[in-house]
Amino acid sequence: MNNQPILQAQNLSHEFDYPLFNALNLELHAQETIAIMGASGTGKSTLLNLLCSLLKPQSGDVIFQNRKIYSLKKQELLNIRRDDFGIIFQAHYLFRGFSAYENLQVASLLSKNAINNALLKELNIDFVMNQGVGELSGGQQQRLSIARVLTKKPQVIFADEPTGNLDKKTAQEVMNALFSYVKNNGAGMIIVTHENEIAMQCDKVYELNDLELRVIK
Ligand SMILES: Nc1ncnc2c1ncn2[C@@H]1O[C@H](COP(=O)(O)OP(=O)(O)OP(=O)(O)O)[C@@H](O)[C@H]1O
Numbered sequence: 001m002n003n004q005p006i007l008q009a010q011n012l013s014h015e016f017d018y019p020l021f022n023a024l025n026l027e028l029h030a031q032e033t034i035a036i037m038g039a040s041g042t043g044k045s046t047l048l049n050l051l052c053s054l055l056k057p058q059s060g061d062v063i064f065q066n067r068k069i070y071s072l073k074k075q076e077l078l079n080i081r082r083d084d085f086g087i088i089f090q091a092h093y094l095f096r097g098f099s100a101y102e103n104l105q106v107a108s109l110l111s112k113n114a115i116n117n118a119l120l121k122e123l124n125i126d127f128v129m130n131q132g133v134g135e136l137s138g139g140q141q142q143r144l145s146i147a148r149v150l151t152k153k154p155q156v157i158f159a160d161e162p163t164g165n166l167d168k169k170t171a172q173e174v175m176n177a178l179f180s181y182v183k184n185n186g187a188g189m190i191i192v193t194h195e196n197e198i199a200m201q202c203d204k205v206y207e208l209n210d211l212e213l214r215v216i217k
């Protein structure tokens with residue numbers, strides 16, 4: 001494993017109504033997967049937002065490829081978000097007037113990467129490609145949004161409860177697709193999950209608790 005992290009959080013502190021974390025540090029290496037667990041309201045989604053370029057921390061830095069992302073010009077930050085980061089959140093932001101396939105075509109055109117049909121089969125959504133997004137089940141929409149993010153070929157995947165809507169078997173299939181993407185593309189991934197069994201399949205597991213990340217694995 002390359003020793004230089006692809007993503008690094010240094011001394012992150014953030015609070016809303018109450019402090020969420022204080023001087024938190026985290027490193028993600030290529031081909032590595034990290035799970036973050038913890039009770040509701042401890043700040044897991046907020047941490048993911050800080051790491052993935054969507055929310056500037058009140059103090060501390062997020063470093064991607066040796067650049068402090070929140071010190072960059074706005075356009076440079078947007079470029080990283082568009083080209084290098086794959087963000088999978090529970091609100092999926094699919095284009096609702098479009099078919100499933102058209103949603104993937106947009107990602108494919110923007111990133112100049114081909115749609116991966118094997119991935120669609122692996123996620124078990126290959127047979128719904130001609131349906132409108134509004135006609136898909138919640139779990140199918142979730143898997144479509146994961147396929148769309150992977151079509152971009154991101155360096156780092158951030159996923160907030162990516163299997164939250166899914167039955168156990170489908171959840172495992174989705175995680176397998178994400179894990180194999182990470183290993184095959186030298187990417188990294190940070191997921192937030194409440195499911196112990198899913199978390200433990202990651203290389204490292206932390207619990208956000210009392211303002212800091214406690215090592216579980
Ligand atoms: N934009 C915001 N403005 C004000 N408060 C916020 C904002 N985002 C989050 N919070 C607060 O920060 C705290 C942590 O929220 P967060 O969503 O990070 O928790 P979480 O660990 O992801 O919880 P869950 O497991 O329920 O998803 C909550 O008290 C929440 O109300």
Ligand SMILES: [Mg+2]
Pocket residue numbers: 044045046160
């Ligand atoms: Mg959350």
